[in-house]
Amino acid sequence: MPPLVSIRDFRVAFGGVPVLRGVDLALGKGEALGLVGESGSGKSVTWLAALGLLPRHAQVSGSVRLEGREILGAPAAELDHVRGGRVAMIFQDPASALNPVLTIRKQLCEALALHRDLQGNAVKAEARRLLDLVGIPDAGRRLEAYPHEFSGGQVQRIMIAMALAGNPDLLIADEPTTALDATIQAQILELLSTVRRELGMAMVLISHDLGVVAENCDRVAVMYAGRIVEEAPSNQLFADPVHPYAQGLIGALPPLDGPRRRLTAIPGTVPDPAKMPDGCAFAPRCTLAAEPCRLAAPTLAAIANDRSVACIRAEASRRALLGIAAE
Amino acid sequence: MSAPLVEVCAISRSYAMRSGMFGRAAAVHAVDGVSLTIAKGETLGLVGESGSGKSTTGRVVLGLELPDRGEVRFDGQPMAAPGTPAWRAQRARMQMIFQDPLGALDRRLPVAAQIREPLDIHGIGTPADRDERVRELLRAVELTPAHGARYPGALSGGQRQRIVLARALATKPHFLVCDEPVSALDVSIQAQVVNLLCDLQAQLSLTLLFISHDLRVVRQISNVVAVMYLGRIVEIGSADDLFARPEHPYTQALVSASPAPGRRSAGRIVLAGDPPNPAARPQGCAFHPRCPRAIARCKGEVPALADVGGNRQVACHLVTGAETRDAA
Numbered sequence: 001m002p003p004l005v006s007i008r009d010f011r012v013a014f015g016g017v018p019v020l021r022g023v024d025l026a027l028g029k030g031e032a033l034g035l036v037g038e039s040g041s042g043k044s045v046t047w048l049a050a051l052g053l054l055p056r057h058a059q060v061s062g063s064v065r066l067e068g069r070e071i072l073g074a075p076a077a078e079l080d081h082v083r084g085g086r087v088a089m090i091f092q093d094p095a096s097a098l099n100p101v102l103t104i105r106k107q108l109c110e111a112l113a114l115h116r117d118l119q120g121n122a123v124k125a126e127a128r129r130l131l132d133l134v135g136i137p138d139a140g141r142r143l144e145a146y147p148h149e150f151s152g153g154q155v156q157r158i159m160i161a162m163a164l165a166g167n168p169d170l171l172i173a174d175e176p177t178t179a180l181d182a183t184i185q186a187q188i189l190e191l192l193s194t195v196r197r198e199l200g201m202a203m204v205l206i207s208h209d210l211g212v213v214a215e216n217c218d219r220v221a222v223m224y225a226g227r228i229v230e231e232a233p234s235n236q237l238f239a240d241p242v243h244p245y246a247q248g249l250i251g252a253l254p255p256l257d258g259p260r261r262r263l264t265a266i267p268g269t270v271p272d273p274a275k276m277p278d279g280c281a282f283a284p285r286c287t288l289a290a291e292p293c294r295l296a297a298p299t300l301a302a303i304a305n306d307r308s309v310a311c312i313r314a315e316a317s318r319r320a321l322l323g324i325a326a327e
Numbered sequence: 328m329s330a331p332l333v334e335v336c337a338i339s340r341s342y343a344m345r346s347g348m349f350g351r352a353a354a355v356h357a358v359d360g361v362s363l364t365i366a367k368g369e370t371l372g373l374v375g376e377s378g379s380g381k382s383t384t385g386r387v388v389l390g391l392e393l394p395d396r397g398e399v400r401f402d403g404q405p406m407a408a409p410g411t412p413a414w415r416a417q418r419a420r421m422q423m424i425f426q427d428p429l430g431a432l433d434r435r436l437p438v439a440a441q442i443r444e445p446l447d448i449h450g451i452g453t454p455a456d457r458d459e460r461v462r463e464l465l466r467a468v469e470l471t472p473a474h475g476a477r478y479p480g481a482l483s484g485g486q487r488q489r490i491v492l493a494r495a496l497a498t499k500p501h502f503l504v505c506d507e508p509v510s511a512l513d514v515s516i517q518a519q520v521v522n523l524l525c526d527l528q529a530q531l532s533l534t535l536l537f538i539s540h541d542l543r544v545v546r547q548i549s550n551v552v553a554v555m556y557l558g559r560i561v562e563i564g565s566a567d568d569l570f571a572r573p574e575h576p577y578t579q580a581l582v583s584a585s586p587a588p589g590r591r592s593a594g595r596i597v598l599a600g601d602p603p604n605p606a607a608r609p610q611g612c613a614f615h616p617r618c619p620r621a622i623a624r625c626k627g628e629v630p631a632l633a634d635v636g637g638n639r640q641v642a643c644h645l646v647t648g649a650e651t652r653d654a655a
Contacts, residue, residue, distance in 0.1 A: 038513035038514065038516075184376075184602055185584065215588075252514045252515045253543065260547060262522060269516065
């Protein structure tokens with residue numbers, strides 16, 4: 001059985017400046033994959049490009065297959081079926097994704113009419129069912145309300161309802177809770193996992209928040225400067241990160257319990273995409289970097305059954321980590 | 328614990344807000360009877376969700392806004408009236424850092440000139456001294472004079488926040504109010520700035536009021552943490568102890584909502600309901616409509632912040648009520 005989505009040697013450049021430099025990723029049916037990385041690492045661009053949502057001047061190459069069918073460069077009619085129908089996307093700022101002058105009913109019914117073969121009253125009934133599903137109280141009456149009459153958390157619930165309108169196989173949630181308060185974030189994440197379980201939907205959760213990804217995903221891919229540097233089951237990644245960047249990210253997170261320690265900040269900043277260093281993009285910030293790191297970019301290689309890492313110093317890095325842990 | 332540098336005594340601040348274009352103006356109590364003391368050289372962390380009044384508290388403490396009631400005392404003295412020479416002298420000893428460093432910097436001025444500006448305004452040192460002080464400040468925030476010649480647009484987010492920090496330190500303040508200073512930064516850069524802030528605090532024996540929604544960052548840097556909900560402090564205690572054993576149901580929910588790598592969300596407290604609206608503050612305990620443990624008394628009576636031992640104060644009937652406070 002082919003995976004639900006398989007991305008191969010995926011590259012994106014804007015005006016000759018590469019922002020995505022060869023991404024390989026596969027996602028099974030019903031699986032939850034987390035994508036973490038700092039701003040500019042290419043986590044959002046990967047999916048915008050895969051769905052043909054980037055402006056025309058973006059140069060995209062590689063392969064994106066949905067159940068074995070190539071969708072990169074597919075004709076518009078086919079993409080229209082994929083977007084919203086098979087793969088839905090929700091964004092960080094839900095308020096700007098809704099039309100402020102149309103009622104929620106109009107906007108939900110529009111999505112339903114596009115992707116589902118429903119007529120007349122059935123559309124409205126389905127819209128109401130979706131609002132119920134995402135936990136908007138008094139759904140029948142609230143259908144007639146405008147976006148500004150809802151709170152930020154509720155607007156994100158409505159966006160999730162709209163994303164579910166086409167019965168997608170895959171939901172891409174791009175920083176869905178970043179703009180929300182902590183207690184509301186917990187509500188939305190709980191909703192996402194309930195919906196996913198009930199509908200057997202796959203999910204890609206894009207976030208800069210390691211904790212959010214760790215708790216809600218089966219598998220995590222860490223991105224740095226347009227590449228995946230480590231991929232692992234989430235419990236393993238956080239217990240035993242191998243790539244020095246993944247280690248750095250976890251070390252930079254202040255603990256919420258136990259003794260306070262000085263944070264291990266990663267020195268320097270993310271490289272400018274127009275002036276990417278030769279070899280490994282992380283080498284200039286890496287404490288373990290050796291001469292060969294600056295010569296060739298490491299490829300993502302398997303180190304265990306379901307783990308892979310793109311680092312030629314992976315073994316050294318692992319030893320260093322164990323050494324620190326042993327002391 | 329040394330003598331308090333900042334004493335905030337029961338400050339309240341409300342704003343008039345109109346509902347709709349022709350609606351009647353209603354008072355929104357952004358901050359309602361908040362009292363805090365910050366000891367010299369210590370950090371008080373203020374956490375809460377949007378609309379909890381934490382930023383307004385910071386602005387009132389700094390004298391950027393006047394409280395409707397209550398007063399702020401700095402080093403034992405009440406705050407001088409805004410605009411007076413005494414106020415200016417006092418203001419040089421306290422500075423503020425905001426969340427958005429690009430918004431706090433002038434895009435059309437090299438950053439070194441912006442670090443120098445407070446020295447010019449307060450007439451500190453000779454022009455040559457000021458240039459030397461700017462170099463010293465750049466070094467203190469781990470940047471080079473070459474960075475100083477650049478414009479804000481040519482610096483990264485973390486570097487810009489360092490510049491804002493350098494400028495805030497120019498007048499050698501004793502007290503800094505940091506309002507979400509690292510929230511806009513990526514995790515790895517956030518750690519750099521948090522470490523830098525801790526180092527500078529130790530070197531310069533700064534007193535900090537650190538406002539953030541991020542419990543992890545607040546715990547990392549604070550000695551004492553206060554949790555705000557709808558304009559009031561609901562719990563206050565030492566940083567380690569508060570997050571390890573939160574007493575107030577709201578603090579418990581906040582701690583539980585903070586995602587942790589390596590911990591699955593089993594047993595998480597997910598609060599029902601929307602974030603509170605400061606314009607429609609519920610009767611009684613403001614948290615009772617969302618509280619999983621609310622009792623009848625919570626609807627009618629506002630709980631007062633009361634000492635529960637162990638340097639902890641909690642405003643909750645369930646915690647401070649005699650019948651529920653047993654051997655816990």
